[in-house]
Amino acid sequence: MATSTLQLAERWAWLKSWTPAGAQQKWWPELGATPSRLVFQNGLVEMHRYVTTNRKARKSKVFLIPSLINRHYVLDLAPGKSLVDYLLKQGHSVDIIRWRAPEAADQQTRMEDVLENSLRPALVASTEHCGGPVSVFGQCLGGTFATMLAVRWPELCRNLILVTAPVDFASRGSEDNLLMRWTQSPQLDLDLILRTYGNMPWPLLQSAFHLLTPTASIAKLRTLKTKGRDLNFLRHFLALETWSGDNVPYPGECFRFLIQNLYRENQFVTGQIELAGQRIALADLKTPVLSVASSEDHIVAMSSTLQKHHLNAPQTLTQIQVQGGHVNALLGSRSQSQIWPQFSRWISPTTSGTHIPAQKVQT
């Protein structure tokens, strides 16, 4: 299955290379095109700062953390569909984490190393640049890391924005959560997988994600058939497909942490994760949070995202529920008009960042 996904990815790349340059310019938008420069690098982490001419931009800063398996440019997808570009235009200064593809030498890199020795120094560099704590934005597993950072080093985070971020990995009996069933199965031999591959190959992970929604490809083709003549739709579709097929492998020991410590033992909720010599628990989160979750998300179920019952200080949490799948919260048809302005308000220095009424948004 991994091979077939790899073959598909190769065919996709071949199709792109075969397409005449003119058609490529017309259909394939430039991905991650907003100019940025590298300002920090350590281990698997690279921090890039977006270039802005906006004078107000240094007043409020947002630190973006994408998921460890995904490329960063989902947050800067294409012209007109770029959250980064939107935030820059709203006058915010933006730093983003880019995950370097792990090599054989990186398979022993532990999650604690990533958080303590790579992400924390990057966050410190970001706070030094703007002269105070920053808003931390985490997408999917990037949101899990952002929450851990905020619990352990609250002085660095002014507030948090979590988009479809899993924090509670306990299996709920009533839910048809395939990922939880698979990861909790004793047949998933982590030692053997990591001994074989070193780092977890992304085609294997991608295959598992494809299996979560077995008929999604048929639905995609049907939508493409009905809306394919609309050039704007086609550009967005191709940009998203290119992004979803362009991933990085998961560092070996980090993968073990994800499956064993989070999916199997739910250690963030039970307070057993140790970071920089101190145990951290989700309940101790005191930083104001804006959490966006999708109702039909097969990768991160609603119950896995941050809920009021997880926190000792539930008043700090504001929730937005979006209709649709995993990426809809970020790139759905109405996200740009309804969700992104909420992000901007949350980052803005004039907003206390403590309360926006909970709401449901149809995208």
Next chain:
Amino acid sequence: MQQRRPTRQSQTSPQVWEQRLEISLRKALAHPWTVRALGFALTATCRLQNQIVALQALPSEKGTPLQNQKDRRRT
């Protein structure tokens, strides 16, 4: 003329069938036997991969059978 009443089946759109298929497939994928089978397949793939790597790493003083055959032909 007697008109044929539309049956329930003929009113079902492809989307509904697709949805039903999705639900059935997801149920099947969540079944303990399927979970076990997927784990077994992954384990088998890893073991096979390890065997291949181990065979490739064997010292090749005598060469592979194919290489030996080619050498014999040359001589």
